[in-house]
Amino acid sequence: MALIRGRDRETSAKIFTASMADIVFLLIVFFVITYKVEVDRTRMELPDSTVRVKIPEEDKPAVISIAPRSEGFLIRVSTGEEMSLPVSTDEEVVTFASTEVARDPNKAFIVKADEEVPYERFDAVLDALKQSKVKYIYLLSDQKTVE
Amino acid sequence: MNIAKKTVESEIFTGSMADISFLLIIFFMITSAFSANRGLDFSLPEDSTTPPEIKQEDSIDVYVQPGSVDAPPVLQVDGEQMPIEGLLPYIAEKLKQNPEKPVILRTDPAAPYGNMIAVFDELRQSEAKIGMKIDTISIPTQREIENIWTMLGIGQ
Numbered sequence: 001m002a003l004i005r006g007r008d009r010e011t012s013a014k015i016f017t018a019s020m021a022d023i024v025f026l027l028i029v030f031f032v033i034t035y036k037v038e039v040d041r042t043r044m045e046l047p048d049s050t051v052r053v054k055i056p057e058e059d060k061p062a063v064i065s066i067a068p069r070s071e072g073f074l075i076r077v078s079t080g081e082e083m084s085l086p087v088s089t090d091e092e093v094v095t096f097a098s099t100e101v102a103r104d105p106n107k108a109f110i111v112k113a114d115e116e117v118p119y120e121r122f123d124a125v126l127d128a129l130k131q132s133k134v135k136y137i138y139l140l141s142d143q144k145t146v147e
Numbered sequence: 148m149n150i151a152k153k154t155v156e157s158e159i160f161t162g163s164m165a166d167i168s169f170l171l172i173i174f175f176m177i178t179s180a181f182s183a184n185r186g187l188d189f190s191l192p193e194d195s196t197t198p199p200e201i202k203q204e205d206s207i208d209v210y211v212q213p214g215s216v217d218a219p220p221v222l223q224v225d226g227e228q229m230p231i232e233g234l235l236p237y238i239a240e241k242l243k244q245n246p247e248k249p250v251i252l253r254t255d256p257a258a259p260y261g262n263m264i265a266v267f268d269e270l271r272q273s274e275a276k277i278g279m280k281i282d283t284i285s286i287p288t289q290r291e292i293e294n295i296w297t298m299l300g301i302g303q
Contacts, residue, residue, distance in 0.1 A: 017165070020165065021161070021164065021165075021168070024165070024168040024169065024172065025168070027172050028168065028171050028172060028175070031171075031172065031175030031176065032175070035175060035178070047216075047260065047261035047264035047265070048261075048264075048265075049186070049187055049264055049265075049267075049268035049271075050268055050272055051187055051268055051271040051272060052185035052186060052187070053185060053186070053187070053188045054184060054185055055184050055185060055186060055188075057184060066260075110186070113260050114260070115216050115259060115260060115261030115264070116216050116259050116260070116261065117259065117260045118256060118257055118258070118259065118260070119211075119254040119255065119256055119257070119258045119259065119260050119262075119263055120256035120257065120289075121260070122260045122263070123254070123256065123288050123289050126286065126288050127288040127289070127290050127291075129191070130191060130288060130291075134191060135190060135191055136188065136190055136191075137188070137189055137190075137191065138186045138187070138188050139186045139187040139188075139189070139264060139267075140185075140186040141185070141186045141187055141264060141268075143185075144268070
């Protein structure tokens with residue numbers, strides 16, 4: 001039996017990468033399709049709920065976020081088309097909501113509030129929305145899971 | 148003179164393609180977020196000159212007391228302490244007498260927002276849990292409550 005000596009054996013050091021391009025482009029196409037610009041990126045712990053309706057995104061609802069901070073709260077508002085901006089007073093929320101409602105009377109508003117925010121803060125925002133004659137409000141929540 | 152024959156390679160250099168592609172993937176992975184797009188919906192009443200009058204004795208008053216968001220909400224229903232599990236059976240009894248009975252959901256200003264959502268979510272599940280739909284769930288703001296107290300001449 002003829003044995004191949006070590007120095008005579010030919011080993012290929014190449015890694016077959018031809019399919020990598022397919023995989024990578026597939027991933028890129030997936031991300032391009034699913035890519036969505038999130039107008040408000042405030043990180044927070046949303047409250048959980050069992051009832052969760054899909055928020056219609058076609059009309060680009062406005063977003064109001066309330067997040068706790070070490071020295072108080074941070075309220076940010078977004079028209080649904082532009083990135084959110086911080087506001088400092090409830091009057092600014094009223095002005096913002098009134099402007100949006102004047103532009104589109106059926107404009108929906110998403111309230112994105114942290115579960116630990118005192119109700120008082122949410123109440124002020126809700127009051128501002130009621131004053132501005134907002135018709136549709138969505139309270140953003142996470143899916144409630146059985147513990 | 149011997150001229151060396153030049154060989155022209157027809158390959159396209161794709162060595163950097165992997166770098167560019169991975170850079171794109173990393174960009175999309177970091178910037179794309181699977182945004183939360185579900186939540187509890189509620190409609191506010193249409194603006195009218197004569198808003199519907201809800202008499203206090205005709206409605207079910209649910210009051211969320213202050214507490215921790217990690218613990219079940221502490222409720223006071225029509226002035227009596229009640230665990231959240233008892234809320235829908237109590238409402239079912241009331242709805243049998245009057246199916247149009249509205250529910251007023253009030254929350255203490257110091258209570259966490261998550262607790263109000265937990266109670267609101269419980270109320271929204273009435274159809275699934277007790278087989279009866281609550282027609283009206285009203286969430287009045289502190290200002291509206293104060294206005295009602297003032298109108299009725301009652302100090303809070």
